[in-house]
Amino acid sequence: MQLRRLLHFPVPVKFKFLSSFGSQIIQNFTRRIQTKIKDLLQQMEEGLKTADPHDCSAYTGWTGIALLYLQLSRVTGDQAYLLRSLDYVKRTLRNLNGRRVTFLCGDAGPLAVGAVIYHKLKSDCESQECITKLLQLHRTVVCQESELPDELLYGRAGYLYALLYLNTEIGPGTVCESAVKEVVNAIIESGKTLSREERKAERCPLLYQWHRKQYVGAAHGMAGIYYMLMQPAAKVDQETLTEMVKPSIDYVRHKKFRSGNYPSSLSNETDRLVHWCHGAPGVIHMLMQAYKVFKEEKYLKEAVECSDVIWQRGLLRKGYGICHGAAGNGYSFLSLYHLTQDRKHLYRACKFAEWCLDYGAHGCRIPDRPYSLFEGMAGTIHFLSDVLTPETSRFPAFELGSAQRD
Secondary structure (H helix, E strand, C coil), rough: CHHHHHHHCCCCCCCHHHCCHHHHHHHHHHHHHHHHHHHHHHHHHHHHHHHCCCCCCCCCHHHHHHHHHHHHHHHCCCHHHHHHHHHHHHHCCCCCCCCCCCCCCCCCCHHHHHHHHHHCCCHHHHHHHHHHHHHHCCCHHCCCCCCCCCCCCCHHHHHHHHHHHHHHHCCCCCHHHHHHHHHHHHHHHHHHHHHHHCCCCCCCCCCCCEEEECCCCCCHHHHHHHHHHHCHHCCHHHHHHHHHHHHHHHHHCCCCCCCCCCEECCCCCCCCCCCCCCHHHHHHHHHHHHHHHHHHHHHHHHHHHHHHHHHHHHHCCCCCCCCHHHHHHHHHHHHHHHHHHCCHHHHHHHHHHHHHCCCCCCCCCCCCCCCCCCCCHHHHHHHHHHHHHHHHHHCCCCCCHHHHHH
């Protein structure tokens, strides 16, 4: 398609804080990011020629690339990026395998992203077809007898995200409230059951595990599940939020290390991982959402403490990606800036972006999927584009649109 045009189309800049820094410095920094985005896009497209043709996921596959181009379309307003996104999502829709149901790692991702892209292109029949197929997964998700976990990557919370994503991007009612409610209830009942089995019902009313471990972080653990239950679009009633979600969050909070970081699981006493998937960079999003929902300063205070940990330890040798790299950790600062408008957090996000501008120069490990959204280069491009548009930044496939976040 028009790849040559895409690589030379300038990304518009919406910095609203020019007066806070020297304008010349900002302009130079902006140009460096724009240039790097073009360079990385070109490298990514070349590298994708040898990528796994069967990986359709948002996490490491073609749907993630579609999400990147959807992001570039959003921040630039350029229809060419949207059409590029369509090219990639069409590839995924032809190869759904039915093995998993979540947004990041299953069929729900391609179907939800496809529905949104077709909607933006005013192809309503194709959009509705994607939505219908997505809702056909519903029965598997709400069945309590199934062995489906509840976490974000492979479980019910990941399917819930897909439903809320549609209602955010296309409009309220795209997925009916009853369908959302059934998934929410299934997540809550599962958490109550495990909590009773582990005799923690009073301390942690909603307890979750994956592969027999009670994970804490955003990807596989309780932080990601509680985060999704607190989304306004999930419409969890206030009594459940107050009596079940809130004390469960507080239980996790009390597992924090002295350093301010969080364990990967309740049984793990090693203070090592500072990733979105495990550690403070994932938990911070739960704490920020708790502050929005419960209006208690302790949650914001601890979110800021998480950001200090990330600032000190978050430039990872694992790479520049979102799940366990500098880009995902940098999103912690963008999200905190979005909540507080404290420019310190924006400064820190820019410093992490500066690290990403030297992509490949730090001796970082090459990920298994080096061009993907959550492990590789596409995620770095996504982060850099959001640094250029901090007022509307959005952690991909985790945070919902601004209408649901405020």
